Every structure is written in C-alpha cells, then in structure tokens.
Amino acid sequence: MTSTFFSAQSDASAVNDLRAWSEEQLIAAAKTGRQAPFGELCKRHMKQVFYVTRRIIRNREDAEDAAQECFLNAFVHLKDFDGRSQFATWLNRIAINAALMKLRKNRRAREVPIDEPNSSSEPVAQREFPYDAPDPEESCSLRERKQIVVSAISGLRPRARNVVELIHLQEHSIRETAQILGISTAAVKTRMFHAKIALLRMPLLQSVGSCNCARQAE
Numbered sequence: 001m002t003s004t005f006f007s008a009q010s011d012a013s014a015v016n017d018l019r020a021w022s023e024e025q026l027i028a029a030a031k032t033g034r035q036a037p038f039g040e041l042c043k044r045h046m047k048q049v050f051y052v053t054r055r056i057i058r059n060r061e062d063a064e065d066a067a068q069e070c071f072l073n074a075f076v077h078l079k080d081f082d083g084r085s086q087f088a089t090w091l092n093r094i095a096i097n098a099a100l101m102k103l104r105k106n107r108r109a110r111e112v113p114i115d116e117p118n119s120s121s122e123p124v125a126q127r128e129f130p131y132d133a134p135d136p137e138e139s140c141s142l143r144e145r146k147q148i149v150v151s152a153i154s155g156l157r158p159r160a161r162n163v164v165e166l167i168h169l170q171e172h173s174i175r176e177t178a179q180i181l182g183i184s185t186a187a188v189k190t191r192m193f194h195a196k197i198a199l200l201r202m203p204l205l206q207s208v209g210s211c212n213c214a215r216q217a218e
C-alpha cells in the first residue's frame with residue numbers, strides 16, 4: 001500500500017539523515033523536486049492519510065488507491081502549500097477530495113449498465129442515447145494529444161514504461177500486470193505513481209497542457 005511510496009529513492013545519500021530533518025526542512029527540499037524528502041513526509045503521514053480515506057471509503061483497496069492519489073496530488077501541488085495551515089491539515093483536505101473523487105468514479109461505473117433490464121416497453125435497441133461524439137476537429141486534436149502521450153511514455157525508464165504500457169496501452173489490470181512482470185501489485189502501484197510524476201514533469205506534455213495529458217495517462 002502507501003508504505004511502498006518512494007521505496008527506491010533517487011537521492012539515496014540523504015536518506016539516512018532525513019529522519020532527523022524537521023517537517024519544514026523536508027517540505028522546502030521537496031518543493032525543489034527532490035523525491036527523498038517527500039518520501040519521508042509520506043512515511044510520517046501515511047497512517048493519517050489512510051485513516052482519512054478509509055473512513056470515507058469502506059473498501060480497503062479503494063482507500064489505498066485514494067491515499068496514493070492524495071500523495072501524488074500533494075507532490076504535484078506542493079509548491080502551492082504556503083504554510084498558513086499545518087501540513088497535516090493541508091494533506092487531510094487533499095485526502096478527503098481524493099476519497100470523494102474515488103467514490104464518484106465508482107458510482108459512475110455502476111450507473112446505467114448497458115445490459116440493464118428495460119423496465120419500459122421500449123426495446124433497448126430503440127432507446128435514445130445522447131450523441132456526444134467529438135467533431136472532426138476535436139477528434140484530430142485528441143489524436144494528436146494521444147500521440148504526444150504515447151511519445152512521452154516511450155521516454156520513461158524501462159521499469160515504469162513497462163507498467164504504463166501494460167495497464168494503459170494494453171489494458172491489463174494491476175493484478176495481471178503484476179503477474180506478467182513477476183512483481184507484487186504494490187510494486188506495480190508504486191511504479192505507476194513514479195511514472196505519473198515523471199509524465200507530469202515532461203516539457204513535452206506541459207506544452208499541450210499537463211492536466212489533459214496526465215488525465216489520459218490515468
């Protein structure tokens with residue numbers, strides 16, 4: 001679960017000293033993009049974050065996913081933390097939003113299944129569904145953005161790239177991906193977490209809007 005975050009730190013020389021750092025020092029260092037200080041912040045707050053998401057989401061696995069999303073969002077938006085509130089309070093708000101978003105996604109996935117029995121006399125084939133297909137110009141733009149995302153994925157490190165390709169390009173589940181690569185599901189989630197951060201930092205994606213491209217990589 002979240003205990004796997006930043007398990008392999010890039011700035012390993014500093015890891016042994018991080019436990020002695022104050023929270024303010026860790027935040028300042030993490031704002032420069034260093035993963036090891038943020039990893040230490042994750043370790044210090046992971047129980048609290050998981051407690052928040054678990055209270056909102058009853059399913060443990062979904063709560064863990066929401067906790068991961070919380071830390072990802074916190075890392076991406078850490079520059080916006082101004083210190084006017086405690087870091088734990090700021091993190092709690094992100095955790096609550098991540099948990100509520102997860103619930104909304106789950107609810108949408110359950111709504112109006114296409115094979116739901118038709119309670120009316122109207123045949124399913126004759127039901128009207130809103131036509132929301134993009135126009136040709138929008139389709140072209142979507143194709144271009146997708147090509148950029150695929151190019152960005154190819155620039156990831158091999159371990160992260162393999163996971164992203166299996167899950168988002170070949171549409172394997174996390175469990176299937178773990179079996180294919182011979183690693184744990186926790187390791188798959190950790191690699192995806194690092195891959196998302198790497199993608200969000202790529203100038204290639206920022207040039208077309210990091211939010212849109214990151215959403216395609218989710």
